[in-house]
Amino acid sequence: MKCEILYPGAFPMVRVYLDANETVKAESGAMVAASPTIDIESKMEGGFLGALSRKMLSGEKFFFQTLRASRGAGEVLLAPTVPGEIVLLELDGVNEYMVQKDGFLAGAEGVKIESKMQSLTRGLLGGEGFFILKIGGLGQLVLNSFGAVHKIDLKPNEEYIVDNSHLVAWSSTTTYNIEKASSGWIASLTSGEGLVCRFRGPGVVYIQSRNPGSFGNWIRQFIPVSE
Amino acid sequence: MNPTPNALCFGDGLPASGAPCSVTVSAEGVTIVPTGNAELAEEAVAFTAMSVEAGGLDHDQLVVSWGHGSARRTLYLKDPAVIVAFRRTAPHELTAHLERAAQQVRRARHSHRLLWGSLLGALVGLGLMLWFGSDLIVEWAVAKIPIEWERKLGESVYQDFLSKETVLKDGPAVSAVQEMTQRLAEKIPDNPYTFQVSVVQSPVVNAFALPGGYVVVFTGLMNKAESGEEVAGVLSHELNHVLQRHGLERMVKMLGLAAVVGIIVGDQQGVLGLAKQLGMELATLKFGRAQETEADLTGLRLLSDAGIAPDGMIRFFERLSEKDGGRVELFSTHPMSAARAERLKAELAALPKRMPNPFTFEWKQVQDSLASSVPKT
Numbered sequence: 001m002k003c004e005i006l007y008p009g010a011f012p013m014v015r016v017y018l019d020a021n022e023t024v025k026a027e028s029g030a031m032v033a034a035s036p037t038i039d040i041e042s043k044m045e046g047g048f049l050g051a052l053s054r055k056m057l058s059g060e061k062f063f064f065q066t067l068r069a070s071r072g073a074g075e076v077l078l079a080p081t082v083p084g085e086i087v088l089l090e091l092d093g094v095n096e097y098m099v100q101k102d103g104f105l106a107g108a109e110g111v112k113i114e115s116k117m118q119s120l121t122r123g124l125l126g127g128e129g130f131f132i133l134k135i136g137g138l139g140q141l142v143l144n145s146f147g148a149v150h151k152i153d154l155k156p157n158e159e160y161i162v163d164n165s166h167l168v169a170w171s172s173t174t175t176y177n178i179e180k181a182s183s184g185w186i187a188s189l190t191s192g193e194g195l196v197c198r199f200r201g202p203g204v205v206y207i208q209s210r211n212p213g214s215f216g217n218w219i220r221q222f223i224p225v226s227e
Numbered sequence: 228m229n230p231t232p233n234a235l236c237f238g239d240g241l242p243a244s245g246a247p248c249s250v251t252v253s254a255e256g257v258t259i260v261p262t263g264n265a266e267l268a269e270e271a272v273a274f275t276a277m278s279v280e281a282g283g284l285d286h287d288q289l290v291v292s293w294g295h296g297s298a299r300r301t302l303y304l305k306d307p308a309v310i311v312a313f314r315r316t317a318p319h320e321l322t323a324h325l326e327r328a329a330q331q332v333r334r335a336r337h338s339h340r341l342l343w344g345s346l347l348g349a350l351v352g353l354g355l356m357l358w359f360g361s362d363l364i365v366e367w368a369v370a371k372i373p374i375e376w377e378r379k380l381g382e383s384v385y386q387d388f389l390s391k392e393t394v395l396k397d398g399p400a401v402s403a404v405q406e407m408t409q410r411l412a413e414k415i416p417d418n419p420y421t422f423q424v425s426v427v428q429s430p431v432v433n434a435f436a437l438p439g440g441y442v443v444v445f446t447g448l449m450n451k452a453e454s455g456e457e458v459a460g461v462l463s464h465e466l467n468h469v470l471q472r473h474g475l476e477r478m479v480k481m482l483g484l485a486a487v488v489g490i491i492v493g494d495q496q497g498v499l500g501l502a503k504q505l506g507m508e509l510a511t512l513k514f515g516r517a518q519e520t521e522a523d524l525t526g527l528r529l530l531s532d533a534g535i536a537p538d539g540m541i542r543f544f545e546r547l548s549e550k551d552g553g554r555v556e557l558f559s560t561h562p563m564s565a566a567r568a569e570r571l572k573a574e575l576a577a578l579p580k581r582m583p584n585p586f587t588f589e590w591k592q593v594q595d596s597l598a599s600s601v602p603k604t
Contacts, residue, residue: 092247092263094232094305098284153243156292156301171244172284173235173303202237202301204244 001108003140005086006077012086013079014106014142018069025064025113026078026106034067035074041066064113080105080144087149087168087206089141096136096172099143102212103168108139134172143169147210154201162197165211171203232262233306239297240266250304252312257291259302270300274317281331289313369475374419374439377475381439385423388443393428395446399596400426403588404444407459407535411466414532420469424462436465438474446597452543455590456530456583460540463533464526471525473518520570527571528578536583537575544568 001024002017013032016024020037031040067076080086082102089097091111104113116134135141143149145168152160154174164178176199199205235245236259246267249260256274261267272293282290282303289304304310314322356364395401408424420440429445436442442465444458452458468474514522523540530537547564 092232094235094247095244096305155239155243156237156299170284172305173237173245173282173288175282175284175286202243202245202303 001140003088003106003142005088009085010083010147011079013077014086014088016067016076016078016106018067018074018076020069020073022073023066023068023109024076024106025066025109025111026076027080027104028065030078030080030105031065031067032077032079034076035069037069037072037074038076039068039070041068078106078142082144082146082212084145084147084208084210085149087143087145087151089143089169091135091137091139091141093136093138096134097141097169098172099133099135099169100167101132103143103145104133104135104141105144106142107135107137108141110138111135111141112137135169136172143206145206145208146212146215147208150207150209152199152205152207154199154203154205156202158201160199160201160205162199162205162207163211164195164197165213166207166209167197168206168208170199170205173201174203174205175200230260230262233304233309234259235303236261236267236300237303238294238300245303248302250302250306250309252309252316254316257302257313272300274321277321279317279321281329286332286335365476365479368479369472372472372475377472378420378439381437381441381474385425385437385439385441385443389425389427395426395428399588399593400446400449403455403586403590403593404449404458404462406586406588407455407462408442408466410533410535411459411463411529414529415466415470418470422466422469434461434465436468436474438469438472438478440466440469442466442469449597450594453546453590454539454542455586455588455593456536456539457543458539459535459586460526460530460537460543463529463535463540464522467522467525467529468514468518471518471521473514473522476518477514520567523567523571524574527574531575531578531581534581534584535586537571537578541568541571541575544571 001019001022004015004017006013006015018024018038034040086105089095091097098116107113112135114134116132149168152162154160161179170176176197178195179198180195230249232247232249234248234250236248237243237245247262248267249262251258251260253271256272256277258269258271259267260269272291277291277293280290280292282288283305287305289310291302291304292299294300304313404424404426408422412418412422422440422442424442424444426444426446426449430447430450431445432447432451434442434444434448442462444462448461449458452461527537527540530540544564545568
C-alpha cells in the first residue's frame with residue numbers, strides 16, 4: 001500500500017495505491033472513488049465485541065470499511081468528513097499512537113486499532129472523552145484533523161502545553177497531565193481556555209489548528225431553531 | 228536482513244518519535260541493534276551504566292537511560308518478553324529499581340480502578356441527589372451567599388438598568404412609593420436589606436426586585452392601579468421576593484454547578500463575574516410558580532402587619548384577570564390572576580382583622596402628577 005496526499009491544505013484527499021489482493025481499512029464513509037478492481041467489504045475490526053465497544057465507548061463508527069484490490073491492483077480515493085489537513089504516519093511495529101476518536105481516516109492491513117479507556121481525570125477533563133483509539137502495528141496510518149496539523153517534537157522530559165480540544169494524536173511514550181489554564185477554577189472555565197494538557201516527552205504530539213467544539217458552538221447561532 | 232524492532236530509542240540526533248531498534252538482553256546488559264535509522268549505532272550497554280524507571284502514557288513501559296549530555300540515550304521497552312528477560316537478568320541494584328517501577332504501575336492501575344469505582348458511585352449519588360434534592364442544593368448554596376455579595380450584584384445590575392431609563396427623581400409619585408416602602412420595611416423583623424426603590428417612566432405595567440433589595444416600579448403600573456394600596460400590594464410582593472432570596476435561587480439554578488462551587492470556595496469575584504454574564508436577565512428572571520405564591524402570601528401578611536389594606540393587592544389581581552384575561556406582562560409567568568386572588572382572599576380571611584391606616588398622599592394627585600410627566604405611547 002502506498003499513500004499520496006492530493007490537494008494538501010483544507011480539502012485534501014488521499015490516493016491509496018493497492019497491489020493485487022492488498023487491503024486498506026478506512027473510516028466508514030470515507031471512500032470517494034475507487035478503481036473497478038477494488039471491492040468494498042465491511043468488517044468489524046477486533047470482532048463484534050471490539051467493534052461494539054468502539055462504537056459504544058469511543059463514538060467511532062461501528063464498522064471500518066475494508067477496501068480490497070481483489071481483481072487486480074488499483075487505487076482508492078479517501079476523504080475525511082471535516083475540512084482539514086491529512087497526515088501520514090509510518091508505523092514500524094513498535095511505534096504506537098493514541099488518537100482522538102475522530103482522527104482516524106485509514107490504515108494499512110497491518111495497522112491494529114483498539115479502544116482504550118483513559119484514566120478518570122484524563123477522560124473527564126481531557127476533552128477527548130473517556131475512550132480514545134490506540135493505534136499500533138505495521139504500515140501506513142492516515143490521520144485527519146480539523147484545520148491544519150502541527151507536529152510537536154518532544155525530547156525526553158521536554159514539556160509542552162496543549163489546549164485539550166486541539167489534540168489529534170500523540171505517541172504512547174509521552175505522558176500528560178490535565179491542568180487548569182488559569183490559577184482559579186472559575187477563571188479557567190470562563191477564560192475560554194478551560195483545561196490544558198501538559199505533555200512530557202519523549203515522543204511527538206500532533207495538534208489541529210482548529211477546535212471542533214468551538215466551531216460547533218459558533219455555527220450553532222446560524223442554524224434556525226424549529227419550534 | 229534487519230531484525231524486528233521491539234523498542235524505541237530517543238536522544239540527540241534521533242527522530243522525535245523514537246528510532247526503532249531491536250534490544251536483546253545478555254548477562255552483562257542489553258545490546259541495541261538499529262532497525263533502519265542510520266543515526267543510531269549498534270551499542271552494548273552494561274547494567275552498571277544504566278538507570279531504570281517505568282514510563283509511557285500508562286506507566287507500562289520500561290524506560291532505560293544511560294550516558295550524559297548529548298550522548299544520553301533513552302530506551303522505551305514495551306515487549307513483555309524483553310521486560311521479563313531484563314528483570315530476570317539484571318543485578319539486584321537495578322531489580323530494586325524495577326520492582327519500584329512495577330509497583331508504580333500496579334499502584335497507578337489500582338488508583339485507576341479506584342477512581343473509576345468512585346466516579347461510578349459519585350455519579351449514582353449525584354443522580355439521586357439531583358433527582359431528589361436539586362432544590363435543597365440550591366437553597367443550601369443560596370443560604371451561603373453573604374448579603375454583601377448579593378448587594379454588590381444587585382447594585383451593579385440596578386445602576387446599569389437605571390442608566391438607560393428615565394428615572395423620576397422627585398414628585399408625588401416618588402414620595403408615595405417611598406412612603407409605601409418605608410411602612411412595609413419597618414414591619415420586617417431583622418431586615419438585613421436597605422431597600423432602594425426607583426420609579427421609572429415607562430408604560431409597562433410592571434415592577435421588579437433585584438437581589439440585595441433594589442426595586443424598580445414603572446409608572447405604567449402606577450397609572451393602572453386604582454389606589455395606593457394596589458401598588459403597595461405589588462411592592463410588598465416584590466419585597467418578599469428579595470427577602471426570600473428568590474432571585475438568587477433562580478440565578479444559582481441558571482448558573483448551575485459553577486456557581487455552587489464558587490460559593491462553596493468563597494470565590495466572590497468568580498460568582499459575581501458569572502452572574503454579570505447573565506446581565507439584565509437578572510432583572511427579568513422568571514420566578515417559579517411556587518416562589519410567586521410564596522411572595523403573594525408573605526406579601527399579604529406584610530401588608531396586614533404594616534396596616535395597609537391588603538384587599539388592594541387582591542383587587543389588583545381581580546382587575547387584571549377581568550381586563551386582561553390575567554395576562555399582563557408582569558404576570559405572564561405568574562399563576563393566573565383570578566386563582567391568585569382567590570388564594571389571597573382565603574389567606575386574608577384567616578388573618579386577624581386590623582384597621583388599616585390610610586396613606587398620607589391622595590392617590591388621584593399622584594396619578595395626575597404622572598399624567599403630566601408621562602409621554603403618551
